[in-house]
Amino acid sequence: MAIEGHSGIDGQGGGAEILCIGTELLLGNILNGNARWLAEELAALGIAHYRQTVVGDNSERLRHAVLEAAGRCELLICTGGLGPTPDDLTTATLADAFGAPLEERPEVIETIATRLAQRNRALDPGSRKQALLPRGAAVLPNPTGTAPGMIWSPRPGFSLLTFPGVPSEMQAMWRATAVPWLRQQPFSRGVLRSRTLRFWGIGEGRLADRVADLLALDNPTVAPYAGAGEVTLRLTARGADADTAEALLAPVDQELRQRLGHHCFGADDASLASVVLELLRQRGQTLAVAESCTGGGIGAALAAVPGASDVFLGGVIAYANSVKQGLLQVPGEDLARHGAVSDAVALAMAEGVRRCTGADWGVAVTGIAGPGGGSVDKPVGLVHIGLSGPGGSQSEGVRFGESRERRWIQTLTVGEALNRLRLELTG
Amino acid sequence: MAIEGHSGIDGQGGGAEILCIGTELLLGNILNGNARWLAEELAALGIAHYRQTVVGDNSERLRHAVLEAAGRCELLICTGGLGPTPDDLTTATLADAFGAPLEERPEVIETIATRLAQRNRALDPGSRKQALLPRGAAVLPNPTGTAPGMIWSPRPGFSLLTFPGVPSEMQAMWRATAVPWLRQQPFSRGVLRSRTLRFWGIGEGRLADRVADLLALDNPTVAPYAGAGEVTLRLTARGADADTAEALLAPVDQELRQRLGHHCFGADDASLASVVLELLRQRGQTLAVAESCTGGGIGAALAAVPGASDVFLGGVIAYANSVKQGLLQVPGEDLARHGAVSDAVALAMAEGVRRCTGADWGVAVTGIAGPGGGSVDKPVGLVHIGLSGPGGSQSEGVRFGESRERRWIQTLTVGEALNRLRLELTG
DSSP states (O other), X not given: OTTGGGOSSOTTOOSEEEEEEOHHHHTTSSOOHHHHHHHHHHHHHTOOEEEEEEEOSOHHHHHHHHHHHHTTOSEEEEESOXXXXXXXXXXXXXXXXXXXXXXXXXXXXXXXXXXXXXXXXXXXXXXXXXXXXXXXXXXXXXXXXXXXXXXXEEETTEEEEEEOSOXXXXXXXXXXXXXXXXXXXXXXXXXXXXXXXXXXXXXXXXXXXXXXXXXXXXXXXXXXXEOSSOEEEEEEEEEXXXXXXXXXXXXXXXXXXXXXXXXXXXXXXXXXXXXHHHHHHXXXXXXXXXXXXXXXXXXXXXXXXXXXXXXXXXXXXXXXXXXXXXXXXXXXXXXXXXXXXXXXXXXXXXXXXXXXHOOSXXXXXXXXXXXXXXXXXXXXXXXXXXXXXXXXXXXEEEEOOTTSOHHHHHHXXXXXXXXXXXXXXXX | OHHHHHOSOOSSOOSEEEEEEOHHHHTTSSOOHHHHHHHHHHHHHTOOEEEEEEEOSOHHHHHHHHHHHHTTOSEEEEESOOSSSTTOXXXXXXXXXTTOOEEEOHXXXXXXXXXXXXXXXXXOHHHHHTTEEETTOEEEOOSSSSOOEEEEEEETTEEEEEEOSSHHHHHHHIIIIIHHHHHTSTTOOSEEEEEEEEEESSOHHHHHHHTHHHHTOSSSEEEEEEOSSEEEEEEEEEESSHXXXXXXXXXXXXXXXXXXXXXXXXETTOOHHHHHHHHHHHHTOOEEEEESTTTTHHHHHHHTSTTGGGTEEEEEEEOSHHHHHHTTOOOHHHHHHXXXXXXXXXXXXXXXXXXXXXXXXXXXXXXXXXXXXXXXXXXXTEEEEEEEETTXXXXXXXXXXXXXXXXXXXXXXXXXXXXXXXHHHHO
């Protein structure tokens, strides 16, 4: 609900929409990174944004989508279809939809000709097409490529901006010309500020129950989102300026952290790995991992954090039992008696990796990621997590669910292991 | 233009649309990977697909978007908003839009209760809400999570399917139930067959130049896509039946593989890790890894492949030099003289991990992932990759580019190391 509640406009109308044009999006050939990038930019500008649409390179369908949007929103951001090929029909279709003639812009022709000359190419009919804009539209210059966009208000209370689909060109045009223009417009109302609180060890449903009253707030809004094991709450406040918006965020942020206690592990760019590394850094302690079913995933998560090397020493990937015995000195008797997926083995792995690396802390995981290898006693999704530190060792079994896929179980195991170490370090 | 030309339907009407529901998409918090995945699946099923829409968790706007789509298309695929929180309002909104009452489905309650019990959790009101479906709708079972979807034809000639927004759940439901159902429907006209060829070690531009004539084909179409290090070509053929479509694919597939030689490492679900594991399995040989800058990423990629354990033994994460020396017996003299990022150390790591695990093959990486730690001689992005096998050992330095981000360098290092082993194994 986050951004929805903030608009000054009720019902269906108002705000901005994004329209991405390109058959490659309908075929699933590429991810729609432009929509995501523009969505973040609109939020940062405080422009409410209610809908994204994708249509192919088809004039009739594009025409319908544009006219529908013109009846609903104040601002339409279009990407794609500005190139030189016959497939690129955005400008001509928009002109036709609003009954405006196309006019050749001499200043655009000149820029395009100069750019092409730099690459030893002559002005061809396709490039010439790119200099045609509807009467009344302003040129939205393209500092890096050939195709310019436009800023056009074909109807009172409705403006549209067009950009090429190439992300780098679109972004350069957005920053240089669109942002300054948008800041002057009446639909830029104040400033939005967002923060994402991150949680582990609590499901989306249970979390939502505990903060139900805050999920109903209007400003800031609080919206839950569930990833793989991690649940996040996105807080978004609107204010006349950044300070006002931040001041609205702060008390709700504090209240959420207080209510959810140790489940909250950080905010924004924090990860379980970065939080654990920082806790150990503050203590001047080091960490090593002993991984069976994750095959190196815990280590990779730690190594993904810049500057991990002052805390993270490395460890042993003990996928085969022979490696558990050889490098980690897990007793063969434990393996035979309890099986590789057991508290005894997880403990021995955690202690073994501390011994062989000299780390202050050892984290170990051994489990059944599936799809094969499960039994009634030890089903797929069962993982034992061992922790060993200066104060002693412990291990526990966790069940991530028999129906889960291998990668899901591996991802949750990585997070759960790091979270157990976090809880141990924060008491 | 590819998919546009294939439809039997003219003008605005017919075909499928995708509707993704979630304010997090409007805020730009996440990429719309679901839309892309579904678009590829629809293309593979031969179902024409004309529009994608994103709306937030807002009942009124969702209602409008659904009713508009119902007036335009035959099939609407909805994702998101099926969770247990008050924000999740997809099912109730759809029921209301088409004037159908919600009914509790006992069989769904039972499944949800069983799943929750496996995780030691009780049935709460939010979960109970997930068992409500509009009268007349069929349950679309969720084999891995709690929220089921539905298959519903609220009006003649218009059907809708709902899925949770969690990609793994959505994909499992799609494959198990939606695909068989869709194959029976009249809008599945003819058959599309797709194949994705996967390449490593060649850029998208160079690859496209070498197959420019094939990229211009009409049936099958061939579309390039660049990921992180990997480049793919998607071949899509349309035929009256599967055999006809496959017969169109085969010669182009063969021609592409012939032209691009060893750059092509596999097709469809193959990964560099799965290909390397299979090559070693055929030889009855085993593999261990010694990882510095990737911190376990190569091991995690191998462990992500089901059944890896008969080939992959594990290895050593030698992030700190002390671990390189202690567990892998890298000579302190090599570290002092050549530095940790050097051929001498990569070689010693690869040989060391074979020795300490007993594996037939050892792969080692040591490099500078950045953002810190670079120098003029050894810039960020420099990685040395060592290979050791029954026939001897070798090492080489690779530069992934100083301007690249840490994760990009780590991801490319994982792929490059596996690819070097692949090339060694295939001669």
